[in-house]
Amino acid sequence: MNREPLICLHNVAKRFDRGETVALEQINLRLHSERFYALCGPSGCGKSTLLHLIGLLEWPDEGEIFYEGRSYRTITEHARFRRESIGFVFQFHHLIPVWTLKENMVAAMLPECSGDNREHRALELLDRVGLAHRAKALARDISGGERQRGAIARALVNRPKLIIADEPTGNVDSVNAMRIMKLLQGYALEEKATLLIATHDEGIALSADVRIGMQDGRIESFKEMHDYCSSKDQ
């Protein structure tokens, strides 16, 4: 098995309010390919901040982050790297409300994806999340659960190896929550992607390969939920 981690964080710290609010400190973490990590901990412990740093949406004050051994410091085209390598699902979907679902998908694609392929891929993804029939609907006109499924489709358009989701089921009913988790886990299995999901739902944490517990800006526990050797590695 390849033991080079997909993501590696080395002594990462992040502060806000000119240093007065310590959101993260001394974070050392290794995330491996094809695994599902649940990030848990009380409100304000630093989950979203950690996801934003790994998702290259914010920058650490200290320490270094690596993606397949490559330091984020050496990446010059951040937007392109994000599109290519990371699918990010926000807690509140972040779809453009006045665009159709299809337009939201197409806008997230890499520029080299040609016109016909864009259309095809957008519809394929929307079909996968059960929204093909809503492709022409404006994002503002669909339900909350549909928006979140649309946001998942958008995160997958460029076949990223890493999917980061920040409480993806936090604002939907239990039926949609189950559907969302099935979609994310199904994609990860098929595309050999890694899932990193922040959640307050212990049921989701139980279905993960690893439960990462956070407290006061630090990683407090790192618990294998299943027997790693007897499952994916053999």
Ligand SMILES: Nc1ncnc2c1ncn2[C@@H]1O[C@H](COP(=O)(O)OP(=O)(O)OP(=O)(O)O)[C@@H](O)[C@H]1O
């Ligand atoms: N942009 C910001 N400016 C100032 N403080 C911030 C900012 N973002 C986060 N913080 C603070 O950093 C700490 C960690 O916040 P974070 O959003 O990462 O927590 P969380 O674990 O995601 O919480 P929740 O479960 O409520 O989403 C909190 O004290 C928060 O108030």
Ligand SMILES: [Mg+2]
């Ligand atoms: Mg959060």
